[in-house]
Amino acid sequence: MNTVSRRRVIKTIAAGSGILLLSPNTLLAGNRRNKDKLGVALVGLGYYSTDLLAPALQQTKHCYLAGIVTGTPSKAEAWKQKYNIPDKNIYNYQNFDTIANNPDIDVVYVVLPPSMHKEYVIRAANAGKDVWCEKPMALTEAECNAMINACRSNKKSLAIGYRLHHEPNTQAWRRIVKEKQLGKITKVNCAAGYRDNRTDHWKQKKEMGGGVLYDMGVYSIQGARLGTGMEPIAIVSAQTSTTRPEIYKNGLDETTIATLEFPGGVMADIKTSFGENINFLNITCEKGEVKVQPYSSYNGQNATSPLGTINHPYSIPFQQAKQMDDDALSIMQKKPMLVPGEEGLRDIRIVEAIYKSANTKHRVKL
Numbered sequence: 001m002n003t004v005s006r007r008r009v010i011k012t013i014a015a016g017s018g019i020l021l022l023s024p025n026t027l028l029a030g031n032r033r034n035k036d037k038l039g040v041a042l043v044g045l046g047y048y049s050t051d052l053l054a055p056a057l058q059q060t061k062h063c064y065l066a067g068i069v070t071g072t073p074s075k076a077e078a079w080k081q082k083y084n085i086p087d088k089n090i091y092n093y094q095n096f097d098t099i100a101n102n103p104d105i106d107v108v109y110v111v112l113p114p115s116m117h118k119e120y121v122i123r124a125a126n127a128g129k130d131v132w133c134e135k136p137m138a139l140t141e142a143e144c145n146a147m148i149n150a151c152r153s154n155k156k157s158l159a160i161g162y163r164l165h166h167e168p169n170t171q172a173w174r175r176i177v178k179e180k181q182l183g184k185i186t187k188v189n190c191a192a193g194y195r196d197n198r199t200d201h202w203k204q205k206k207e208m209g210g211g212v213l214y215d216m217g218v219y220s221i222q223g224a225r226l227g228t229g230m231e232p233i234a235i236v237s238a239q240t241s242t243t244r245p246e247i248y249k250n251g252l253d254e255t256t257i258a259t260l261e262f263p264g265g266v267m268a269d270i271k272t273s274f275g276e277n278i279n280f281l282n283i284t285c286e287k288g289e290v291k292v293q294p295y296s297s298y299n300g301q302n303a304t305s306p307l308g309t310i311n312h313p314y315s316i317p318f319q320q321a322k323q324m325d326d327d328a329l330s331i332m333q334k335k336p337m338l339v340p341g342e343e344g345l346r347d348i349r350i351v352e353a354i355y356k357s358a359n360t361k362h363r364v365k366l
Contacts, residue, residue: 038106038328039066040132041089041099043120045075048134049111052298054083056320062328066104069096096120100127107132107331109161109324113202114209118143121158122150130331132324134161136214137344141352144345151341159327159337160344162222163319166326168312169301170226173283173290177229181307183286185230185266190223190281192216192296193255193273199247203274211253213240213351217272219296221347223281224260224268227290232260232350235364236267238357243275258354 040063042049057065067089068079076090089104099105108124109132110117117138124131131151137160138144151158164170176182193216202208203215225231235258242254255273262268271278281295288306295301298319303310330337350366357364 035106035332037061038063038130038331039089039104040064040107040109040324040328041067041069041091041105041129043069043096043108043110043124044112044116045070045072045079046111052317052320053109053111053324054079056317056324059317059321060325060328062325062332063107066106067091067099067102069093069099069108097123097127099124099129105129107328110134114139114214115202115207118147121147125150125154125156125158128154128156130157132159132161132327133341133344135344135347136209136218136351137341137348139209139214139348141345141349144341144348148341148345157327157331157337158341159330160339160341161323162339162343163323164219164222164296165339165343166323167301167319168314169292169303169310172310172312173292173303173305174226174229176285176290176305176307177227177283182288182290182305184264185228185283185285187266187284188224188227188268188282189270189284190220190227190268190295191271191273191278192219192223193271193276193278195277196274204247204252206250206252211248211256212272212274213253213256213354216274216296217256217270217351217354218347220270220272221260221350223295224262224270225346225350227281227283228262228266228268230262230266231346232262232268232366234261234366235259235350235353235357236261237361237363238354240355240358248274253358256354256358258357260350 042053045068054065065083068085069091070076071093079085080090091099108129110120111134112120114136117133121131121133203210238258240253240256242248244254248254254275257271260268279295279297280293283290290303290305292303298316299314326338353364353366
């Protein structure tokens with residue numbers, strides 16, 4: 001008996017017995033939501049996936065490493081052996097779309113160069129998967145909107161990998177700002193950067209989303225936005241530079257500084273660099289200053305203020321595990337993502353405005 005005939009027999013028996021039949025797709029969707037853990041496929045097996053996300057997925061309670069997508073056969077074999085990944089859950093960039101047929105994969109985590117984020121977020125959403133995407137979300141505001149719309153039209157969630165939103169020290173100092181425990185914010189100063197000695201990474205290639213502002217600069221922008229608890233209304237001034245033009249070519253920024261204006265005349269000075277190690281956030285309030293240093297590291301966050309010290313210690317890769325567990329729970333409980341696509345879009349909109357201000361030497365309204 002062929003498959004079609006078998007389905008007809010089942011339908012006939014069911015009709016006579018009063019049994020309600022559910023379609024295979026309905027059953028599959030129900031099974032996914034009833035899982036104790038969501039299966040995650042990592043797309044792109046570079047440093048962040050290899051050294052942080054994969055180890056973190058060995059610690060998570062609500063999700064696990066179910067599959068991988070890579071264009072390098074040797075990586076596929078190494079990951080298969082190390083993490084016991086079935087052959088059917090290993091994909092390349094050519095057969096990626098067939099992931100739609102794999103019930104083991106609930107979430108696709110895009111960990112690729114920024115220039116590839118839009119394509120693979122949209123393809124993942126079209127394949128019926130919930131999507132997590134590393135920061136920076138994309139290269140332009142238009143790309144971000146396309147990603148958000150693709151997930152929305154497919155009724156799939158989209159979260160951006162802003163680990164600090166899930167981090168307990170960050171959440172603690174944000175409460176001080178939100179509740180105005182030290183009065184109104186008067187100014188903010190934030191810096192994020194490190195000495196990057198690579199010469200041929202995507203971060204040094206403009207067409208792939210390189211330049212410091214897209215990468216570490218997003219942390220500085222986040223520091224300004226979260227430190228004030230507001231959204232900027234303008235870029236007052238901005239400047240990009242490099243001390244290594246042989247690496248950061250054709251105007252690509254090794255270092256960027258900018259002043260952002262917020263409502264009420266509150267100003268935030270930000271700096272980001274691939275040329276020096278800088279990592280702090282200072283929030284000046286009416287009744288004192290909140291100082292966070294280091295501000296954006298993978299651990300060791302420490303904040304001080306007149307209210308006392310904030311220091312919740314943990315080991316790497318706690319931040320990544322906490323982020324993925326929070327996002328997995330949001331999916332399973334059908335709750336909004338803590339860091340949705342719209343949050344990533346806000347930062348990219350500011351990135352574009354900072355570059356515009358740096359190029360024109362003028363104030364740019366947001």
